[in-house]
Amino acid sequence: MASKKTPGINGSSMADVSFILFIFFLMVTTMGTDYGLIRQLPPMSQDPVSDEKIIERNVFVVNVNISNLIQAEGNVIDISELRPKVKEFFNIASEGDNFPEKMDTIVDGKTLRINRIAVVSLQNDRGTSYRTYIQVQNELAGAVHELRNEFCRQYYDADYEDCEQNIQDFVGKKIYPMAISEAEPVDKSKKKK
Amino acid sequence: MAKFKKEVEKETPEIATTSLPDIIFMLIFFFMVTTSMRQASVMVEQKLPKASEVKKLENKSLVSYIYIGSPQKTYHSKWGTSTRIQLNDSFAEVEGIEAFIASERETKNEVDQSKMTTALKVDENVKMGQVTDVKQALRRVSALKISYITTKDSKVF
Numbered sequence: 001m002a003s004k005k006t007p008g009i010n011g012s013s014m015a016d017v018s019f020i021l022f023i024f025f026l027m028v029t030t031m032g033t034d035y036g037l038i039r040q041l042p043p044m045s046q047d048p049v050s051d052e053k054i055i056e057r058n059v060f061v062v063n064v065n066i067s068n069l070i071q072a073e074g075n076v077i078d079i080s081e082l083r084p085k086v087k088e089f090f091n092i093a094s095e096g097d098n099f100p101e102k103m104d105t106i107v108d109g110k111t112l113r114i115n116r117i118a119v120v121s122l123q124n125d126r127g128t129s130y131r132t133y134i135q136v137q138n139e140l141a142g143a144v145h146e147l148r149n150e151f152c153r154q155y156y157d158a159d160y161e162d163c164e165q166n167i168q169d170f171v172g173k174k175i176y177p178m179a180i181s182e183a184e185p186v187d188k189s190k191k192k193k
Numbered sequence: 194m195a196k197f198k199k200e201v202e203k204e205t206p207e208i209a210t211t212s213l214p215d216i217i218f219m220l221i222f223f224f225m226v227t228t229s230m231r232q233a234s235v236m237v238e239q240k241l242p243k244a245s246e247v248k249k250l251e252n253k254s255l256v257s258y259i260y261i262g263s264p265q266k267t268y269h270s271k272w273g274t275s276t277r278i279q280l281n282d283s284f285a286e287v288e289g290i291e292a293f294i295a296s297e298r299e300t301k302n303e304v305d306q307s308k309m310t311t312a313l314k315v316d317e318n319v320k321m322g323q324v325t326d327v328k329q330a331l332r333r334v335s336a337l338k339i340s341y342i343t344t345k346d347s348k349v350f
Binding site for chain 2 (some may be wrong): 012018037038039040043
């Protein structure tokens with residue numbers, strides 16, 4: 001019997017096939033990763049929160065009006081002034097009648113004075129532009145991040161992001177929580193009528 | 194004059210293309226790993242605001258996108274220029290969000306449902322009223338974890 005040689009398979013079109021696949025993937029997929037400010041919305045509650053418990057010194061009111069002017073604790077300020085003001089408000093080192101109430105807590109055998117309650121209350125109008133709103137949110141988040149970093153550098157010799165998870169939890173929840181409260185939406189244009 | 198070169202007709206050797214498919218396949222694998230499936234084609238203007246304190250959106254399969262902005266030019270004749278909400282591939286009203294979130298939930302298993310994030314891709318010129326309406330709708334269906342998608346920029350203002 002004569003041995004037959006199997007002819008080699010022509011593979012030149014393989015490149016074309018894989019090109020088609022490649023182009024298909026280019027079309028249906030997206031490359032970019034999204035970055036964003038992550039926030040937790042408050043759950044919808046049935047009964048309104050009573051105003052009695054809120055003490056004025058524990059709350060830092062930020063108000064953004066229809067013409068995108070920013071008002072912090074009653075004064076109209078520029079966006080660049082917001083971060084230092086919020087930092088000063090949240091800082092556990094700032095003592096005084098204008099700053100939040102402090103309480104003692106024991107950390108690793110040492111006593112530390114931390115804010116009892118400190119909340120930034122953010123109010124905006126329906127006509128406020130989204131850009132300004134995000135800028136304000138960003139400044140509030142930035143102030144808290146900077147304070148967390150400062151605290152971690154002082155006590156743990158590392159940035160907040162580089163600390164261990166339990167330290168991050170402790171600093172992020174106990175010392176400097178991201179306490180931004182957004183007022184229930186009020187339609188000011190309707191209210192005036 | 195001496196002849197240095199003999200003029201011989203040289204045939205250029207054919208370029209070996211057998212490895213070409215392999216190269217393209219490597220490219221495909223690269224793209225398959227680094228990209229994710231496109232969710233929907235965006236039909237509204239999207240000029241995202243800038244922010245610096247941002248976090249990367251993890252686990253894209255658990256993210257549902259809500260786009261808000263004025264319709265792009267090609268949709269002007271049909272949908273006008275006022276701000277609209279886009280869910281999946283169509284324009285919708287605020288009332289549609291609840292059904293949208295419910296259908297998004299159905300596609301995920303129960304363990305992952307609590308980790309679901311709603312990404313708000315909002316044009317920077319949108320007024321807060323519309324965003325607030327959307328946020329209220331999200332609160333009603335207890336989709337509480339949201340992320341305001343922004344472009345990452347260290348200089349915000």
